[in-house]
Amino acid sequence: MPRRAQTEVAVLGALSTGPMTGYEVRAAIGETLGHFWHESFGQIYPTLAALEEAGAVRPAPSGRRSRTVYEITADGVDRLRDLLSEPHRAPPARNGLLLRLFFGTHLPDGAPADLLADAERQAEAALEHYAEVRDEITGDDSPEQAYRTMTLAFGEHVARAQLAWARECLAALPDAEGGGAGARG
Amino acid sequence: MPRRAQTEVAVLGALSTGPMTGYEVRAAIGETLGHFWHESFGQIYPTLAALEEAGAVRPAPSGRRSRTVYEITADGVDRLRDLLSEPHRAPPARNGLLLRLFFGTHLPDGAPADLLADAERQAEAALEHYAEVRDEITGDDSPEQAYRTMTLAFGEHVARAQLAWARECLAALPDAEGGGAGARG
DNA sequence: AGCAGCATGTAAGTGGTTACATGATTGT
DNA sequence: ACAATCATGTAACCACTTACATGCTGCT
Incomplete structure (x- = not known):
């Protein structure tokens, strides 16, 4: 499994708790997974675009045009489950x-x-x-x-x-x- | 401090225990630092070349032409000490x-x-x-x-x-x- | 002769950070 | 008006892995 998939897990996991903007996804990851995970905007926005392309997330109606609220789709929930089930390869330690x-x-x-x-x-x-x-x-x-x-x-x-x-x-x-x-x- | 410097620390640290080839540097790192550090050949050889360029290591005479045994120079020892003294920025956790x-x-x-x-x-x-x-x-x-x-x-x-x-x-x-x-x- | 291990290196690609650029919204 | 924060995105760069290509050395 490519490591890229782990960013998808984090993003899909955050969206599995409710619709959010990319900005909010990052804050949600920082607040709830903060002590063992982290994503930067440079990862989140391209990942959201790729997930939308793949049909795993979709823009939800929002009051303002200046923000895009994403929600997870049924395909996205499946994808999250599949990604989570893949074997976990720990990268070499570096302390x-x-x-x-x-x-x-x-x-x-x-x-x-x-x-x-x-x-x-x-x-x-x-x-x-x-x-x-x-x-x-x-x-x-x-x-x-x-x-x-x-x-x-x-x-x-x-x-x-x-x-x-x-x-x-x-x-x-x-x-x-x-x-x-x-x-x- | 660029993170690249940490590879230099590992390589210079290994060479501070005695002259070695790049291959042996990797083995030495794996054996002694194995549970908290790791380097691949793709990192070690370019790093050795850069360190030689900088005068921190130099090729030592060896019996065979097919291998290059490097030894650390006085400048290299200084460089190791300097690198070790730089503040330590821990990368964001990812588990x-x-x-x-x-x-x-x-x-x-x-x-x-x-x-x-x-x-x-x-x-x-x-x-x-x-x-x-x-x-x-x-x-x-x-x-x-x-x-x-x-x-x-x-x-x-x-x-x-x-x-x-x-x-x-x-x-x-x-x-x-x-x-x-x-x-x- | 052939194999295992020693040895060197490069190229392509990935995952990730950082800095930058831009603008909307909210609160004072 | 102004500042803080919300919000989106990109470009450049960095560190690193993986796979590949190549050849030498020592052993049996």
Whole structure:
């Protein structure tokens, strides 16, 4: 399966919740899939045009001429189901933080500690964000929310893992390396 | 900083451990950075050519004419240090597994359970691999190995998190959804 | 002689970002 | 009037993968 198809999944998935403009599709993806997916306008508009060409979406009547509200068609729902069913090929991992840390001996004193402190902060911020999202979606026990909760739980697990890892590594760093990040602990 | 620079980091980092051919650079990256980095030949050879042009690497004498062994120059070491010091911009996340799971209600019965079972297996396999790598590098307390151990620990933490998450989600799935993955537990 | 693995490289295509250009709508 | 934001789209560029083409080396 071409990776391009994944953008179609995101767009069709967003439209499966209701008619939207391209602009709103992007916002919807950012709000609901934000911590594990992302699309830029440069992807969304051409994808919407291709999906319309293929009959998977169609313009819906809207009050203003300056915007095009798209709705998913029956063919589009089928297409979404088909795309979702295709096997999932994960692209090779690329983690810039680990790439830098791996060559930590080539870095100036304190730089590895700074990298780890950044990772710690990122994880903390992510956990705060997830807590807010959890608050928003509690009380809803629809099937959709069950899956949404699973993806949220993934983010939480990984963020907690990163947080624990960063703290362990900071604690294990020799004092000489910790100078750049200031006093810690 | 252009993302291209990260390939340079990987290549220069590999060469910082000793002279190598492009083929060997790729193998070295795959072996030591494998769980968080990857380069294809289509990236490595042009990058080596560009680095040679820039004076960061140079061909070293080798027995055979059919291969070019590169070694890092003093300029190359400087360049590596400079590249490593540049701020790290993480590209937007894209997790195909979560994208599929999020739209789980559009999937046939059992498909979400299959996705989770796959994730569980992946994490188990990763942990087995990491255990082997740990065995290989224990007993070496050089600074290089300290950083290598940190990147390994990251992989372990994240894999354990994914494993726990997948099992929790599988346990939480209603029975009707578990059929496709067979009896579990 | 033949095969597996070493080794180098290029071309085509994909997926994606970024920056730019443009204009409508809404709120103050 | 002005600013912010909604809204659409394109062009240029970048990073990367994949497939292909080619040949060498070492082993059996």
